[in-house]
Amino acid sequence: MRWKLLLPGVVLLAVIWLVSFVTHQPLKGIATEETARPTADLDESVQKVNTFFARRWASEDLQPVKKSDELTVLRRITLALMGTVPSLEEIRAFEQDSGPDRLQRWTARFLHDRRYAVYFAERLARSFVGVEGGQFIVYRRDRFLNWLSGQLEANRPYPELVREMIAGSGLWTDEPEVNFLMAGYDDGEGFNKNKLAGRAVRAFLGQRIDCAQCHDHPFDHWKQNEFAGLAAHFGQLQLSAVGVREDRDLKFEVEDRDTLEKKVVEPAVPFGDKWEPTDGTRRQRLAAWVTHPENRRLERAIVNRVWGLLFGRSWIEPVDDLPDPPGEQIAGPNVEGAKHPKAMKADEQDLLDLLGADFR
Known part of the structure; x- marks a missing residue:
């Protein structure tokens, strides 16, 4: 089903990518009964995002930041998902958790938290x-x-x-x-x-x-x-x-x-x-x-908005003035060529299309 759990899926994928990015650890999907999609699908999606950024960094000669410790990552996750730092009790419980993939498990826990x-x-x-x-x-x-x-x-x-x-x-x-x-x-x-x-x-x-x-x-x-x-x-x-x-x-x-x-x-x-x-x-x-399945603007808009909520800045700003999707530029008498300074060619794929297409 194309639109199945689009919003939680975007949140989950973006948070897992955040965990991987700041820890430099291989990504593993969060598998619980309530998660949006199977682990294998999630791992494949995250790999696509990793490849996208690796190519982007290479093209601009950029190097990722140094590795962050897991407690710092936990703080970033709670700020992104709940707007607050972890409580003292949560910090102590996290430090005492010696099980495998604790960041992934704690992320799943927060995603099912009422907060x-x-x-x-x-x-x-x-x-x-x-x-x-x-x-x-x-x-x-x-x-x-x-x-x-x-x-x-x-x-x-x-x-x-x-x-x-x-x-x-x-x-x-x-x-x-x-x-x-x-x-x-x-x-x-x-x-x-x-x-x-x-x-x-x-x-x-x-x-x-x-x-x-x-x-x-x-x-x-x-x-x-x-x-x-x-x-x-x-x-x-x-x-x-x-x-x-x-x-x-x-x-x-x-x-x-x-x-x-x-x-x-x-x-x-x-x-x-x-x-x-x-x-x-x-x-x-x-x-x-x-909400029509072919209206890519819906998925691109929510992906961009959620990305901004999680990372502090949307992929494209402002969030309510996105370019037409690649290959769907609308010609008109008031514009010459593409309608937006960030408009893309039909054979290009930006992060919004990459994440949006993954939830069709």
Whole structure:
């Protein structure tokens, strides 16, 4: 299954690579009943990453840093996974552990620690719903955090979470995932469809399409009508006594800046229109498009974001302005050639593709 446990798989692979990198020890997969993938598959994946970096270092004439002691590595792992240094009790227990592969075993232990789920949920939520308190009563960030941490703890596939956030319905207390939508709600204005569309593509696809909200993007290929088509997917959102629902009679209108006339905009996607199904609600269709198996932007975006959480810096920055995937550069009237200064050729493969492809 292509998307099986993408998020925990990326975390696990990156942490194991961190262990290998700072200790200079051969990598061995962490094998527990709850781990995302079999040990053999994990070892093969890590070897691919090792080869990638070995070639990169050789091409730039770089030498890896000196070997770190295992207690230092343990500290780095707990900081990366839980945002804190190991406790005194954990340090003492680690020092007394004389079994083989103790770093791998302790990493597996931390990955199944509730503290990891809570910490990563908070870090990811900053991208999904922001840090603001939101609209009083109808937005519950705490409920959203509890829901997200529970999904991480249960190792649910990441695309399922994305689909539930985009296409969810019901009360924000009973169905906490809809707080992704309620974060874009204001009592005076209702749902801000442009805000929701912009946040969705930034958070889940790593693209700043919302820069074309008021005019064609001056430095990129995104067009204003493309963003309006995305926002139209949220155009039938309505808040009712039963919470978030879809009103199929609602129309999404935008105002022309020159004529001040309003026109109805139908839902549309800026690329990969064959990935969007024709049935379902507008948000269900958008959710299916975002998480479609051929939409490489989803996997590249989460790999890049998780890499940044674990190592302190994303592989490509900023995290919400990634280049088009290699071989998928989108031509447009506002750009000459590749759309991004870091855009790659079709036969190139960067770390995001390497890790992302491994979880298809």
